[in-house]
Amino acid sequence: MNEENKSSETANQGQKRRNTILTVLSFVFIAIGGIWILSLFFDFHRYETTNNAQVESYINSVTARVSGHIESIHFEANQFVHKGDTLVVLDDEEYRIKVKQAEADLAVAEGNLHSLEQNIITATSNEAASKNKLAGDRADLDKAEKDYQRFRNMYADSAVTRNQYDQVISKLESTKAYLKAGEKELLASGSMAKQSYTNLEAARATVARKKADLDNALLQLSYTRIIALADGYVGERTISVGELINANQVVATLVLNQKLWVTANFKETQIEKIKQGQEVTITIDALGDKEFKGKVSGFSPATGAKFSMVEPDNSTGNFVKITQRIPVKIDFEATAKELENVKPGMNVTVEIKK
Template sequence: MAEADARIGGEASAAHAVEAIPARARRPWGRVALMAVVPLALLAGGFSYWQSLQGKVTTDNAYLKQDRVSISSEVSGKIVEVFVRDGERVEAGQLLFRVDPEPYRIQLAQTNAALAGAQADLTALSNAPALSGVDIAAAREDIAFARSQFERQRALWERGFTTKAAYEAAQHAVSQAQEQLRVAQAEQQEARARIARGAAVPDQDPRIAAARAQREAAELDLRRTEVRAPTAGRVAEADRLQVGQELMRNMPVLTLVKTVGSYVEANFRETDLADMRVGQPAEMRFDAYPGMVLKGHVASIGAGTGSEFSILPAQNATGNWVKVTQRVPVRIAIDDTPTRPLIAGLSIEATVFTEEKR
């Protein structure tokens, strides 16, 4: 019985071994197939990735740019009112803050008084006796009378009926009368010169013109106490405006970021510029807004690399030179309307399609 069981067990083991032989023989073929498929898949994936990069260049060294205007007061003084806060949107011409206007109102009153004084002086000069010619007429009458007296004394002197002293006194009176005429004529010319009008302001008296210019300057300073937005935009750094703060003339105290005309400045490698042209379509993805993709186009390509326009450009004076791929700023205009607020300085991934078809 034991021998029969052993024989049956041996036959079963032999049958299992015969069935296992084909299985072991198939395993090397599976490994070969796997080793062939994996490299082919990698090659296909690499080719697909390389193909996807053709016809476009991409950089993540790109940032959103918005034009900024530094707001300053053109007059000095104390801030008395502030009408905006940080982040607020304003329209062109909207009042931002006001400087104390009282000193400039007083200055305007002084210039008005100076203008009135100049007008009064002009009236007085126009009515001066020297300008009217009265003194000249009187001097001519004196000359006529002195000459008649001299002629009478000369006739008497020739007949011997007068003294030499009387004759010479009559002659001297004629000379004095003539001199008075010359003085009166000179005074008349001087009076005319005082009311003369120069070529620069032919229609106005110079004194009145100067007084009016001073009044206009005072009016301008008074208007400048109200600082208004030169363009539409968003207010930044408004926390620096405090009521009671003393402002200096032309010192920036506020920044206005324009909300229109936003653009992207993308710094592409110089090796990416071979096929890039102005007008080519572009695509922008924002790190801050992953779901927002905006379309645009290349507006301009920089005239120099970033290092060339830096404050301290790189110099190779030692001979230890290492070639570094330079970056060229490319300006990309935004064509789409953004669905989220654009903030200056946002990081962007910019792609320029160098072929007509995307």
């Protein structure tokens, strides 16, 4: 009986000891939880935080400016390329033929221009000759009029015969006729010279247009070589040799890593406490929660919903008030070397100290 009492007493003491330990542990866990909750409370008061944020970068779509079959491809997926590197070469035979046609049209236009320039020289010479001939005809007319006056007086005094007097009259009339013909010839040669100058201007305009056509043909030919317009990493390769490419079709996508930033979507109720230039702690999920420093550089002029493809219509009456998000741009304060493992699209957590 005594042994049973002792055993029961020992069991009761063990149970009390366990209960005491459990009680102490419970108080410890409650205290730790309370401290954690208080720390979160004070952190929330000192920081504005969101995990609705991603790394952003400029993405350049490389498009074809002319159509044609792909002759060769000079890049692979995820490859780094430099500005000016050739990415795709299109079959250019059709565009070379168009260049030759434009060159031939230009040669014809320049030939016509040279011919008109020669015509102007001829017309100018003819006009000058007509002026000189007209001056001679006027001198002949002046002499013929003087002879007529003299012979008329002599004929009145019977100093010359009728036949001689008639010859002087005939000479006067023929000289007048030659003068009128010379005036008309000068008018005609002047008109031809003016027309030649007009045609010359039209020919020069034609040459200028043909030169522009040639420049355009050469430009179209240059577009058969599609190049990278900036340094960056090529995305997925979705084209193959022999494929027909149409104008404005995307042949590659370049991710430009020269400039990275974070777009953090804060609640509209948080924006009041965020100012431009505030320091930011950026934690990147994919890099083992590695932290980077940044600064607030700008705010979106509208909420994210306003920029969505289908904006919600609250005028239908089925209205549920939802806290809106406002995108905030945050610039990294890190070198390109430090950001080499940071990729656009990575999820981040942002903390902004108030």
